[in-house]
Amino acid sequence: MDEQVKDYLHYLVIERGLSDNTIKSYRQDIVGFVSFLRGRQINSFKKVDSKTILEYMKQMKDEGKARNSVIRFVSSMKKFFSYLHKYHYIVENPMVNVDTPKSANHFPDVLTVNEVDKLLTMPDVSDKYGIRDRTILEVMYATGLRVSEVVNLKMDNLHLEMGIIQTIGKGDKERIIPIGTEAIKWIYEYMEKSRPLLLKKRRSEYLFLNAHGGGISRQSIWQKLKHYVALAGIKKNVTPHTLRHSFATHILENGADLRIVQELLGHSDISTTQIYTHVSHEHLNKAFDEFHPHA
Known part of the structure; x- marks a missing residue:
């Protein structure tokens, strides 16, 4: 899994030209999920299904993660698993059946x-x-x-x-x-x-x-x-x-x-x-x- 994550992050730099901060966010989301998978003795992305994704999202919520963090995680996973599916690392994309949570109406703080x-x-x-x-x-x-x-x-x-x-x-x-x-x-x-x-x-x-x-x-x-x-x-x-x-x-x-x-x-x-x-x-x-x- 580590090699596939490394290849994906390299792809984001070379093919997508994303900024360092954006790639850092993707890395953080994926590494956190991989740690969760290893805790469940799941050692391949091929074994990940939508139920696994939802369990991790529930864990994030239970840990008090902000709604926007969960939304960003889902967005990161949709892009990551789409990449894995496109390049035949996985047979089925587990994110197809996972909906992105609706964001709360959050208005940014503004100074007068x-x-x-x-x-x-x-x-x-x-x-x-x-x-x-x-x-x-x-x-x-x-x-x-x-x-x-x-x-x-x-x-x-x-x-x-x-x-x-x-x-x-x-x-x-x-x-x-x-x-x-x-x-x-x-x-x-x-x-x-x-x-x-x-x-x-x-x-x-x-x-x-x-x-x-x-x-x-x-x-x-x-x-x-x-x-x-x-x-x-x-x-x-x-x-x-x-x-x-x-x-x-x-x-x-x-x-x-x-x-x-x-x-x-x-x-x-x-x-x-x-x-x-x-x-x-x-x-x-x-x-x-x-x-x-x-x-």
């Missing part, structure tokens, strides 16, 4: 404009790290980039004189994103006053650097964001993705077309973008309740 404004002012811009952190936050809110896209931004991805940046998103898809004047101002500030000090006469193709002159990590951005959220006194559960959600919601609330938001976020399917219409409608409902005399 005032909360974003307060958050952006939290880094101490009197030193090189504060300037860098302020610039990262400005870029994330101005563009809606995923944190993985932010850490992979390279110097030659910047076309600031034209007000745009390039990025490589999921599935190695390139997109061009406009970036506002405030974020551009901070990028120039960072490149003049902070980046050379972090670089320490070394060379790096990455825009955002750590204390050693290498590219900053996703984990580092996550930790710093948590720190600044606490400083700002914001009680919401804020992650790097929250800034992406806030970016999308705020431009929708200000009249942007859903298709434009889809392009900016790099969603291949507009149904993924439609979650933000629900968030935007919630905003409208709250405004109606607050301001309409007969609400």
Whole structure:
């Protein structure tokens, strides 16, 4: 089984061109399932039937796994067993009779404009790290980039004189994103006053650097964001993705077309973008309740 899993993950890299984070998720789902199979003395994917899959899903639920984790597992297994069937590793696909659980109506946490404004002012811009952190936050809110896209931004991805940046998103898809004047101002500030000090006469193709002159990590951005959220006194559960959600919601609330938001976020399917219409409608409902005399 280990060899077949290894071949599949290699296939995802070479044939599908999926990102490291996506492949990591597939690996995590499959390895967890293989461990379950070995605990049941099942040593071949040929011996897996739909009942086995459902038993593992029940175990996930009993362990308190989130509904979205179970949904992702089913999606991973459908693709994995489809691959095994296509290349004749198995005779029958056990996932044919397994339905994907319905996702709960989960709307992402979104910051208000005032909360974003307060958050952006939290880094101490009197030193090189504060300037860098302020610039990262400005870029994330101005563009809606995923944190993985932010850490992979390279110097030659910047076309600031034209007000745009390039990025490589999921599935190695390139997109061009406009970036506002405030974020551009901070990028120039960072490149003049902070980046050379972090670089320490070394060379790096990455825009955002750590204390050693290498590219900053996703984990580092996550930790710093948590720190600044606490400083700002914001009680919401804020992650790097929250800034992406806030970016999308705020431009929708200000009249942007859903298709434009889809392009900016790099969603291949507009149904993924439609979650933000629900968030935007919630905003409208709250405004109606607050301001309409007969609400």
